[in-house]
Structure formats: C-alpha cells, structure tokens
Amino acid sequence: xxxxxxxxxxxxxxxxxRVVASDVEADLPLDKCRFGPTRSPEHGDFAxxxxxxxxxxxxxxxxxxxxxxxxxxxxxxxxxxAEVAAPGFVNVRLADSAFxxxxxxxxxxxxxxxxxxxxADESILLEFVSANPTGPMHIGHCRHGVTGDxxxxxxxxxxxxxxxxxxxxxxxxxxxxxxxxxxxxxYECVTGEAPTEELQYSGEYLVExxxxxxxxxxxxxxxxxSDEEFAWEARxxxxxxxxxxxxxxxxxxxxxxxxxxxxxxxxxxxxxxRLRNSDETFEEDGALWLKTEAFGDDKNRVIVKTDGELxxxxxxxxxxxxxxxxxxxxxxxxxGADHSGYPARLRAGIATLGHDPEKLKIILMRLVxxxxxxxxxxxxKRAGNFVALSDVVEEAGRDATRWFMLSRSIDxxxxxxxxLATEQSSRNPGFKVQYAHARICSLESKAAxxxxxxxxxxxxxxxxxxxxxxxxxxxxLSTYPEVVERAGKSLDVHSIPAWLLGLAELLNSYxxxxxxxxxxxxxxxxxxxxxxxxKVMLDSVRRVLANGLELMGISAPxxxxxxxEEE
RNA sequence: GCGCCCAUAGCUCAGCUGGAUAGAGCAACGGACUUCUAAUCCGUAGGUCGGAGGUUCGAGUCCUCCUGGGCGUGCCA
Numbered sequence: 001x002x003x004x005x006x007x008x009x010x011x012x013x014x015x016x017x018r019v020v021a022s023d024v025e026a027d028l029p030l031d032k033c034r035f036g037p038t039r040s041p042e043h044g045d046f047a048x049x050x051x052x053x054x055x056x057x058x059x060x061x062x063x064x065x066x067x068x069x070x071x072x073x074x075x076x077x078x079x080x081x082a083e084v085a086a087p088g089f090v091n092v093r094l095a096d097s098a099f100x101x102x103x104x105x106x107x108x109x110x111x112x113x114x115x116x117x118x119x120a121d122e123s124i125l126l127e128f129v130s131a132n133p134t135g136p137m138h139i140g141h142c143r144h145g146v147t148g149d150x151x152x153x154x155x156x157x158x159x160x161x162x163x164x165x166x167x168x169x170x171x172x173x174x175x176x177x178x179x180x181x182x183x184x185x186x187y188e189c190v191t192g193e194a195p196t197e198e199l200q201y202s203g204e205y206l207v208e209x210x211x212x213x214x215x216x217x218x219x220x221x222x223x224x225x226s227d228e229e230f231a232w233e234a235r236x237x238x239x240x241x242x243x244x245x246x247x248x249x250x251x252x253x254x255x256x257x258x259x260x261x262x263x264x265x266x267x268x269x270x271x272x273x274r275l276r277n278s279d280e281t282f283e284e285d286g287a288l289w290l291k292t293e294a295f296g297d298d299k300n301r302v303i304v305k306t307d308g309e310l311x312x313x314x315x316x317x318x319x320x321x322x323x324x325x326x327x328x329x330x331x332x333x334x335x336g337a338d339h340s341g342y343p344a345r346l347r348a349g350i351a352t353l354g355h356d357p358e359k360l361k362i363i364l365m366r367l368v369x370x371x372x373x374x375x376x377x378x379x380x381k382r383a384g385n386f387v388a389l390s391d392v393v394e395e396a397g398r399d400a401t402r403w404f405m406l407s408r409s410i411d412x413x414x415x416x417x418x419x420l421a422t423e424q425s426s427r428n429p430g431f432k433v434q435y436a437h438a439r440i441c442s443l444e445s446k447a448a449x450x451x452x453x454x455x456x457x458x459x460x461x462x463x464x465x466x467x468x469x470x471x472x473x474x475x476x477l478s479t480y481p482e483v484v485e486r487a488g489k490s491l492d493v494h495s496i497p498a499w500l501l502g503l504a505e506l507l508n509s510y511x512x513x514x515x516x517x518x519x520x521x522x523x524x525x526x527x528x529x530x531x532x533x534x535k536v537m538l539d540s541v542r543r544v545l546a547n548g549l550e551l552m553g554i555s556a557p558x559x560x561x562x563x564x565e566e567e
Numbered sequence: 568g569c570g571c572c573c574a575u576a577g578c579u580c581a582g583c584u585g586g587a588u589a590g591a592g593c594a595a596c597g598g599a600c601u602u603c604u605a606a607u608c609c610g611u612a613g614g615u616c617g618g619a620g621g622u623u624c625g626a627g628u629c630c631u632c633c634u635g636g637g638c639g640u641g642c643c644a
Contacts, residue, residue: 031584032584032585034584034586036583038587039587039588040587040588042587043587047586047587049586049587049625052586052624052625055624056623056624062624085587086587087587087624087625088624089586089587132644169644172643172644173643173644174644285642286642287642289642296570297570297640298569298570298639298640299640301642302641302642303642304642305642306642307642309642311641311642311643311644312643312644316644336638337571337572337637337638337639338638338639339638339639340570340571340572340638340639340640341570341571341638341639341640342639343571364571364572364638366572366573366637366638367637367638407580407581407592408579408580408581409580409581411572411573412572412573412580413572413573413637413638414579414580415579417579426606427592427593427606428592428606429591429592429593431606432592432606432607434606435604435606435607436607438604438606439603439604439607442603442604443603443604446603446604447603479583482583483583486583486584490583490584492583494580494581495581495583497581498580498581498582498583498591499583501581501591501592502591505591505608508607508608509607509608509609511603511607511608512599512605512607512608512609513608513609514602514603515599515600515602515603515605515607515608515609516599516608516609521602521603522603523603524603559604560604560606561604
C-alpha cells in the first residue's frame with residue numbers, strides 16, 4: 001500500500017521541524033503540529049501551525065520559525081510554494097507531483113483505495129442488535145442494525161478481521177411469556193374463542209404465526225404440546241422474521257449465539273460456579289452478590305436471588321465468557337443508551353472469570369424516537385403499537401433509511417419522523433451522493449459512445465487539470481484514507497456520510513459550472529483531448545464515491561431514474 | 568440525590584486529535600434546464616455555538632460551576 005499524500009506531507013513536515021528545531025533539548029510537540037487542507041483558497045492548498053506550536057519550546061517568535069519551516073518545506077517535490085502568514089502559519093501550495101500522486105494511488109488501488117491494514121493483528125467480535133426473538137424489530141433496532149453493519153465494514157477496511165454476531169435471548173422469562181401468548185393465539189385459531197387471559201405479547205404478528213402453525217392442526221394436537229414447545233415455535237418464527245428484516249436492511253450477521261444453547265451446554269452453570277467460588281462474590285440477605293462497585297457500578301448486584309433463580313447477569317456473563325474463549329482481540333458491543341449500567345457489570349463478571357475486561361468496548365448509542373402526527377410514539381413490543389423496521393425500509397427504501405440512520409452521531413438522540421422520512425425520501429441528501437456517482441457514469445458512457453479518448457496517465461493529465469475546482473477535488477480525494485482510518489479508530493460511523501456529501505457537492509458544483517462556463521464542460525467536441533485528462537479525475541471521484549458508499553452499505557448506481565409521476 | 572450523555576440557523580443535524588471569516592439539508596426569498604441527467608447548481612436572508620468563569624498566541628472544541636433535557640440507578644430483562 002503506497003503512502004497517502006497526507007502521510008508524505010506529514011513526514012516532510014516532521015523532517016522540517018527536526019531541522020529547524022534541532023537545538024531544542026526537550027521532546028518536540030510533534031503531535032500538536034498539524035498539516036492539512038485549508039478552508040480558504042487564500043491560505044493555499046495545505047497549511048501547518050507548526051510555527052505556533054514550536055514558539056514556546058524554541059523560545060522564538062512564531063513568524064521567524066514559520067519562515068525557516070517554509071524554506072525547509074520547499075525542498076519537497078510535492079510543495080511548489082510555501083508562504084508565511086500571521087500569526088505563524090505556513091501556507092503551502094502543492095506541486096503537480098502531489099496531485100499526480102493522489103490520482104495514481106486511487107487508480108492503482110481502486111476498490112481498496114482508502115483501506116489500510118493497521119488492524120490486521122486485532123480480530124474483533126462485534127455484537128449488535130441482539131433483539132429479543134419475541135416480536136418484530138422496531139426503529140431502534142433499525143439504527144443498531146445499520147450502524148453495526150457499517151461499523152463492521154469500516155473496521156474491515158482498516159484491516160481488522162471482524163465477526164458480526166447476534167445474541168439470541170431465548171431462555172429468559174420473556175420467552176416463557178411469549179410461549180403463553182402464542183399458545184393462547186393458537187387455541188384461538190383452532191377454537192375460534194378469544195383468549196380469556198391477558199396476553200403479554202398481543203401484537204398481530206403472533207396471530208399470523210398462529211394461523212400458519214395451526215393450519216393443519218386440531219385442538220387435540222395442541223393439547224399434546226408443552227409450553228416450552230409453543231415458546232420454541234414462536235421463537236423460531238420470530239427469529240426468521242428478524243433475519244428477513246436484517247436482510248432487507250442489508251445487514252449481515254456472521255454468527256448467531258443462542259442463550260438457551262449456552263444454558264444447555266452447561267456454560268451458565270460453569271460460569272456461576274466460578275463466580276461463586278471467587279473472591280469477587282459474597283452472600284448477603286440470602287442472595288449471592290457480585291462486587292460490581294469495583295468496576296464503577298453504583299452498587300453491587302445480585303446474581304442469584306433468594307429464591308435461587310439467577311438474575312440476567314449470569315447468562316450474560318456466561319455469554320461473554322463464551323466470547324472470550326473464542327479468542328478475539330477485542331469485543332465490541334453496540335448497546336442502546338438504556339444499557340448504560342451494563343459496562344461495569346459485564347466487566348466485573350469478565351474480570352472475575354479471569355479475562356481482561358479492557359478488551360471489551362461498549363458503545364452506547366442514543367435512542368431513536370419515533371415521531372408520528374407531531375408527537376412521540378411510545379412503543380411497546382408487548383402492546384404491538386410500533387412502527388416495524390420492515391415498514392420503514394419498505395416505505396423509505398434501504399438506501400435512504402441507511403443514509404438517514406448513519407448520518408447522525410451515535411451520541412445524538414434524534415427523532416425519526418415517519419411521515420417526513422417517507423415523504424422526503426426522494427430528497428434525501430444521500431441521493432445527492434448517489435446522483436454524483438450516476439452522473440459520472442452517465443458522462444463516461446456518453447463519452448464512450450461519442451468516441452472520446454480513454455483516460456490518459458495521471459502524469460500526462462495533470463497539466464490540464466489546473467483549475468482551482470479540480471485541485472480542490474483532488475485534494476479532497478486525498479483525505480479519504482484519513483477519514484476511513486479515523487472512523488475505524490473512533491468507532492464513529494457518521495463521518496463517512498458527512499465526507500461523502502462534501503465530495504458530492506464539489507463534483508456537482510464542478511459539473512454545473514459547465515452550464516455557464518464552456519471551458520468547464522467535460523465533453524467538448526472541439527477539444528476531445530481534454531477529456532482524456534478529465535477522465536482521470538472523474539474516474540477517481542467515481543471510484544471513491546463508490547468506496548465510501550460501500551462502507552455505508554448503500555448502492556452506487558450507474559443510473560438514476562426518477563418517477564415522473566411525482567409532483 | 569448519584570452516574571453517564573446531550574445543548575450549534577426557524578426545524579433536523581455536521582464541525583476531524585483546539586487553528587485563520589462557524590457548515591450542510593429542510594423551510595423562506597431570488598436566479599440557472601434549446602445544454603454532459605435540474606434528484607443538480609449559484610446567490611440572499613437566518614448564529615451572543617444554553618449561561619458564567621478559567622486555561623493560551625488562539626476555544627463550538629479542553630477544565631470548573633450553573634441552567635435545561637435524555638438515559639440509568641429492581642433480588643425486571
């Protein structure tokens with residue numbers, strides 16, 4: 001993998017700093033020296049604050065230091081001009097070779113452009129969604145499903161071997177309740193009499209399942225079935241529904257782990273034994289407690305109740321023991337903000353069972369609230385009054401849903417307005433990115449039909465790619481690998497769509513400039529050779545748009561057609 | 568009460584490890600389709616970055632306090 005332009009320039013800066021500050025005894029604050037694209041053309045292409053940062057350790061004026069840095073930086077082949085600006089910046093204009101470097105990297109690496117192998121030695125188990133198999137998934141699961149999937153893609157792009165996993169909570173009391181509700185629905189189907197007891201799970205989906213299940217069964221058949229069998233049947237059907245929903249969302253799970261299986265294998269019992277025999281648990285008031293306080297919990301937690309039943313913590317800790325025994329480098333859990341008490345408890349359990357709790361990273365994602373008719377809908381799976389994930393995907397479309405969900409920081413709770421999302425799906429900002437991609441595809445196919453020349457080499461092309469707009473585009477393209485790397489390190493998905501939108505805006509703006517300025521028209525009959533140069537850049541933009549959309553699990557269409565019916 | 572998180576344009580949200588005049592979408596207003604797809608673009612208007620201090624060359628970004636909101640704080644899961 002070739003060095004990115006950013007890496008090259010960082011090395012150039014570091015070398016320059018070492019020369020200029022060679023007589024400084026103390027450690028140089030290199031990590032505080034920035035070298036990056038500027039926001040304003042008058043500041044050149046790239047700028048560094050190194051002069052300001054070095055002023056204190058060197059005990060000299062920032063402007064003087066900047067002057068010496070500028071002279072050093074000019075020695076680089078990638079830098080054409082270097083100017084000092086108050087209060088102590090160095091503004092740099094890049095040489096053609098820098099732009100060539102970027103275009104060559106993209107052209108050579110193609111779909112791999114932006115990827116790196118820094119995470120190759122750290123395998124990751126990424127658990128997310130893990131919705132209880134007691135009903136359809138809702139809007140909250142949608143955010144988790146999309147974010148987790150995209151996170152997996154980003155981590156893989158950073159070289160990590162990633163396994164995505166869904167934990168099936170199929171052994172607790174909620175499954176028993178599900179079984180009871182399902183049994184009641186089955187009898188309702190067979191006898192025609194409405195259930196007399198109140199159903200814990202009253203959603204319509206159970207009625208549908210019951211119809212399917214009892215279609216060739218009699219009341220006598222049902223009488224032979226145990227509660228557990230009803231529960232397992234409903235669990236299976238719910239799980240199939242969850243799998244279908246995840247598939248509709250474009251989310252892939254590599255692994256499914258069943259709580260019941262862990263229980264049947266004796267892992268829960270084994271975990272409990274080890275917990276009980278450790279110094280980190282104690283008996284009090286007839287219950288067994290785990291010392292979670294030592295890991296930041298407000299208070300210690302009961303793991304075995306006075307009636308001998310286990311709390312949810314024991315199977316959860318057992319599951320994490322199972323994870324650790326599979327030997328990953330890092331374990332990431334994507335939880336909802338309502339699980340903020342979990343990290344301390346799980347870490348306490350993991351440490352007590354002799355594993356390193358630092359390998360467990362828990363991401364707490366803010367909630368999504370559903371807006372309908374101007375107010376928040378309180379949804380409850382038991383009551384069945386929620387908008388299902390499948391409805392959202394169906395109405396807004398997979399791409400629009402994913403864009404919408406991924407564009408927001410996981411630290412921000414936001415309101416998903418169902419009506420607005422459906423109505424605005426055709427004006428979703430994500431379409432702008434897809435449109436930019438389709439636009440280039442369209443141009444290129446048109447050029448091919450018209451017999452325009454193929455792309456030349458970047459080195460040959462660069463002389464013609466000399467406008468500010470073209471330089472800005474190429475510089476922007478050069479920052480993509482950093483964005484991917486940063487997103488992988490900070491587990492921050494939403495920076496990808498934000499960056500892509502920036503690229504799409506640059507491209508669209510560049511394209512539209514051709515409407516008013518003939519020089520910027522890409523297909524010029526009387527200047528066909530110009531296209532050979534521009535195609536180099538267009539190919540790069542198209543490539544990187546597609547790479548970024550791939551990380552989001554959003555399609556990069558070659559053609560976009562609009563429903564003419566809409567008005 | 569305690570813990571974690573949030574507060575940026577009318578609305579929904581960006582703002583990278585502190586960097587030079589705070590950005591986008593929607594909504595508002597004015598423009599650009601005989602044209603390489605107008606799902607686009609250009610322009611105008613809209614901000615005391617919740618409030619008050621502090622750290623320094625420099626703060627939306629870091630620290631403290633305050634205000635307002637969310638979640639958690641079950642021998643529920």
